[in-house]
Amino acid sequence: MxxxxxxxxxxxxxxxxxxxxxxxxxxxxxxxxxxxxxxxxxxxxxxxxxxxxxxxxxxxxxxxxxxxxxxxxxxxxxxxxxxxxxxFINGKSFEELLENKRYLTETRARELLLQLCDGLIMLHRKGIIHRDIKPSNIILQAVGGHDFVRLIDYDAARIVKEEQKEDTRLLGTKGYAPPEQYGYGQTDQRSDIYSLGITFKEMLGENYNGWLRSILQKCTEVDARSRYQTVTELKSDLLHHRRNKLLKAAGIVAAAMVAVLVIWSNGQHSHQEKILPPAVEEIMEEVKEKVPLPPVEEKTPEVEKNKVPSQENGPVPAENKPNTTENDKSPQETVTNNETGNNAVYAKYYFNGERQGEWTDRFDKPRNDWGTFFTIPPNIWKNWDDSYPNDWEVRVTVENKSNAPWENPYLSVWTTDGVGGESKDYYGNTLAPGESCVYVVPLNEFRLPALHKERRRQEMHFQFYASGDQLLFGERTEFVFELINK
Known part of the structure; x- marks a missing residue:
């Protein structure tokens, strides 16, 4: 041209x-x-x-x-x-919060970091590096009574080119940009991780000394090879730090057991045939059963919180499970994630930040016959009181992609556990075309399932109601929680 x-x-x-x-x-x-x-x-x-x-x-x-x-x-x-x-994103920037010394709590910082991780994972998969993450470019936007983080200003961003050795434009903000952003090499997602770490160190205040400190320190290592290599790795540590801590403790206990058995066998039975302790692998298998390892597969939620240590999808009909291949799908089942005409409303479910029922996105007609099964081992729930932990929740994001208002919506939630149950309704505002909102269901508002026939099992049902003739994707689903005794 x-x-x-x-x-x-x-x-x-x-x-x-x-x-x-x-x-x-x-x-x-x-x-x-x-x-x-x-x-x-x-x-x-x-x-x-x-x-x-x-x-x-x-x-x-x-x-x-x-x-x-x-x-x-x-x-x-x-x-x-x-x-x-x-x-135009209306809200308060991190910079404004810092100016007023309104530092983040540890829990809040983790939640917002996880939101940023999810967005950055999407950007980095497309090869987009922001290169100017700093407090003035992070905005807290209120949606449905809850704050969501937004990252603005992509004027310094670049697209990764594999053949390129260094950046052609040296942009960024001093104090937040890593060394490689000043001509020492090509920036990549580790550069955004560095800026993210610097920003959250500031947002937690100079006197903060909690568990996030070590994670942020790894984010901000001068040598990029010593940082998290991907945002997915950072997200995994944020999600599973409690279980990692349990695993580390369990590993120390296992090592101590081995040491004690070796000393005992060498000391008490030196005059007899040598008694060998159980193999370390056997001990670690017991540890894994009691403290499940975090899943390897990565998922992309909107808002992350503590994930249940063990979960599996169900009760999903076998022919509808996510592992269905392209050849197995009929033309009616294949979708391109476009609206069904102009008359669709989409509800997407997240448990502790992790998307549930994502496989239903494949269909161009609503699939409301699905559910998810969660197994909770005793080492997790034995110390609970009469309700779920305070930070466990179900969030449902709803987006009106129809050409008409979605009027008078509300989400009804009810539970059954073989003995009794509860129900609660969560009301929302009418959504204009293109608008979205979030329904938050704190699980500590519901009692734990009762002990029934030597098991604790609870079904939690979700269903939306509203005025209008829109097709609702995600109108209803159920989550099943089973608290096992061994």
């Missing part, structure tokens, strides 16, 4: 934006970018960016939809400029 033609394209883009939006005020200006708050004909705010840089990932973000990053509504580019119209 010639320079003159290219210039015309940008002029056409600017003309289109002027016809759609009215600028309200200048938010930010540098020698490289001009950022405006604007409003459309419906009164909705957007952000308009005129950036004197190219090869930015905004067109890729537009194709990826709305997630951790702002939704990209419009994007145009020539050899010298990029013009972007994106979602």
């Amino acid at each position: 010639g320079q003159e033609t290219s210039k015309t394209a940008i002029q056409l883009a600017e003309k289109f934006i002027q016809s759609k939006y009215e600028k309200v005020r200048l938010l930010h200006q540098t020698d490289k970018a001009e950022v405006w708050l604007a409003v459309d004909s419906t009164g909705s705010f957007v952000v308009i960016k005129n950036i004197k840089l190219v090869n930015l990932p905004y067109s890729m973000l537009k194709a990826m939809g709305k997630a951790l990053w702002p939704e990209v509504i419009y994007c145009a580019e020539n050899e010298a400029y990029t013009i972007v119209v994106e979602e």
Whole structure:
């Protein structure tokens, strides 16, 4: 494309934006970018960016939809400029919290770190490195009474190129950018991990000395080879640190047992045939049974919390399980994750941050006959009181992708355990087309299942009700919790 033609394209883009939006005020200006708050004909705010840089990932973000990053509504580019119209995110930045010395609690920091991990995993899988993670670019946005973290400003971002040895643009913010971002090599996801670690060290306050400290220290090692190599590794440590601690303790106990048995066999029975202690492998098998290892397979949830140590999907009909191959699917079952016409509402379930029933996304018609089975070993539940732990929850994200409002919705939850049960309703607001919300069900609001015929088993049923004729994906499901005694 010639320079003159290219210039015309940008002029056409600017003309289109002027016809759609009215600028309200200048938010930010540098020698490289001009950022405006604007409003459309419906009164909705957007952000308009005129950036004197190219090869930015905004067109890729537009194709990826709305997630951790702002939704990209419009994007145009020539050899010298990029013009972007994106979602305006209203909320408080980490920078504002720091200015007011409103540090994060350990639990809150972990929750927000897990949200960021999920978004960064998606970005990194596409080869997008943010390169400017810092407090001013992290926004807490309130949705349905709960805060969700959003990561803004992709003007310094780059797309990984395998053949490239170092970055062509040395951008970032001093104090948050790792050494490799200043010309010592090509940045990769370890660079974002470094900036994330620096940011959360600040957000926890200088006097923080809890378990997250060692994780953040590993994030911020000067040598990239000593950091977490992927965000997935970081997420795994955040999810399973309690079990890792139990495993470490169990390993010490196992080693001590071996040492005691060796001393005993050598000391007490030196005059007899040597008595060998049980193999270390046998002891560790017992340890694994009592303290299950974290799963190897990685899942991508919105909000992560403590995961149940052992779980398996069910009661899912065999022919509908996620391992169905492409050849097994009929044309009616195959979907492309598009809306069913313009009349669909989607409800997606997360238990302690981990997506459940993801396999139902394959279908272009609602599948509401599924459930998930969770096995909870005694070393986990024996010290519980009469309810589930305070930080265990089910979150359901609901998005209205229809052309009409989804009116008067509420989520009904009821339990049965063979002896009795409880029920609670969670009410939401009417969702306009394109809107979304989150229903949060704290499990400590429900009593633990009663002991019945030497087992503790509880079925927890979820069902949505609303006015309107939309197709609801995820209208109902059930979770089954079984607290085993051995």
